[in-house]
Amino acid sequence: MRKESELREHRPLRVAVVGAGPAGIYAAEALLKSDVDVAVDVLERLPAPFGLIRYGVAPDHPRIKGIITALHRVLDKPGVRLFGNVDYGTDLGLDDLRSMYDAVVFSTGANSDRPLPIPGIELGGSFGAADFVSWYNGHPDVPRNWPLTARKVAVIGAGNVALDVARMLAKTADELLPTEIPPNVYQGLKVNEATEVHLFCRRGPVQAKFTPLELWELDTSPNIEVVVDPEDIDYDDASVQARRSSMIVDQVTAVIEKYALRDPGNRPHRVHLHFFENPVEVVGDNGRVTGLRTERTELDGTGNVRSTGRFTDWDVQAVYRAVGYLSEPVAKLPFDDDNGTIPNEAGRVLDEDDRRLAGVYVTGWIKRGPVGLIGHTRSDAEETIACLLEDYRNGILDAPQDPSPEAMPTFLASHRCPYTTWEGWLRLDARERAIGEGQDRERVKVVEREAMLDASADPG
Template structure:
């Protein structure tokens, strides 16, 4: 269940094994590729190039895509057991992790995941986004935080070369944002973004990236982290260079703040500011509060403090970690016993950490254990490949296929061609289904 990178990598590894298998990949969206289509910023065509490799996997005759099928609504676990020896859940993480500070529920306080879904044209979110603020705060220093900050700071015309849908372009065109403030609780050496993601901030001719010299501090733990990781070293050197350079005159500004821990979102009936506490290093790379507070004049706050997986019907779930309890991908019940024939991989298995490529290791472990269990798996009552499609058709589920994706892909490319763009993404689910089903 899930046609994002995690699910496709699992299918790839299983298909290449010595086992005699046929694989169906179910996807809730009418289109495949999950996080790549609906979680990666539109100005990241390089990362979206991963689609080329995933496309080759879905092209194989032993792997079938069944899209626009929602687990828990269109099909249940008992239904799946009727047709398959085993089920692997690779449903990812698309919700925002909670941030428990006062004011977090005020209008103007947003989860980053919701904003990402909007600008990526997810069919299940509203078509408009409020962009009246001139100064906004982004909480977090991971890659998602930088994606959100970059999209907020760039002009709409800069993004018009990407696949953003017309509604997103019009929304960004009306944006009043002039200043974006990104806040990290710890220091430059503890930032979670990659060097490439960081440097991309400075590529816009319209956005001035500002780092403050007083935020460039290191303790023994920070120095050890820099020496231990080339990536950390590259991030720190870039931030140091930006902190000492002269500020330019680009029309928009993206401020990177370190050692500021959010304590309260200010406002009565909507966001009017953000309060942070200045922190200091404790010697081991961690920080403590200093009791010194700053109030920032912002009219919107975006929380990019992590993604969270959603609970799946009939599947055990650990609400603290936001994962399905498992041992090497084998799903465990409340008593710690293995649930027969049910497995997980990707972020639903280990939490939303690491880059897309890290899901390959997860998939390899899960498939290795699934194959080790093969002799104990219960054979399905309806093994005919046509049985599941007949079942879905009888239920009135307008499922899409890999061939249907080819039609939608061609349609989106045709929409982009007159504008000199690779594609224009279709947003409406009904239209996606209509085009896919021909």
């Protein structure tokens, strides 16, 4: 345990944050805003920071990507350093971090697709939304090509990721060209054959988890006709109450009603929003998707739905599931497979016996599951850091063997781990903007990991 004399030791509290997405950066911000002298090192397995804001937000949503501006200001502050291209569990482990830092905060997020356990989900042409999102966002660790040969496509999900997938499949490549999509994504979308996208929601319009802006923007494309069957507009008492009690729910429902009440136009691509259709089987032939079978549901009076026993087979050649993200286990830490989280108490990691693991904390989706908006992520980080600082002040953090600022770069150099820095990100950012400027675009992403490292390298 840290002794009182060590608390008075003239050095900053040293904290490692694993993960440079919003959760990790907000944790760094909360530390920097405290009254404690602190030094924060943010470790990121990719060469560039910002996590799902860079690689999980659709490229035609620049307003959401504006969050990067705020995150940028945090990483630009004195007292915080970035070590990119450093993979926890491969390049270094928990014991390594604890030998250099007073505390470690894990903010590794949720990057995988939650499984959908229905027959046929493993067929060729059945995809997870997270993989597709990573592809069109130019993630360095996914294949450069994507099969876009299906003319009719099903998307399963009732949230914004499902809407993003449907919109990206229905928009033309030229519509998306002004965004930051890299050349391989533009060329892939250029040959996309999809003209009809069907999005399936198990419950009704009131229960959908869309946000109003996302839903409204779906109809702003000159190439997308949004279609809703008027028979899908149905409410029970609980649905009516939910609509009355939430302005956002009311706005979402109003947009859906507008789509249902109008006569469809003649735009070349159509996105059908289906409600009360529960996917029960991906139908296939010779190992490939040939359809999707759904069961009609109906409201049960509580806002939930029950089965009706009526089934429909939809003619589609590809299926995308967007039923949620899932965190992956973190090396040397306990993991709750059911919830996809690291067991914790207000951010303090708990071991298998529900005892606090001293000096180890979590924040973001790995802490609470992949739910909530950016605002939740900030408050989540503040809760975790408040616990960390309380533990520090109470003297229950173990002092590291080598708390010097040189410890981490020396360790990485000795293990021949090529890492990027904040200055390296600024160079990569400038490279991407320069490529974009040559094409009258704000930015064009550099995709290949080696190319990112090359652009980040110190020219000296």
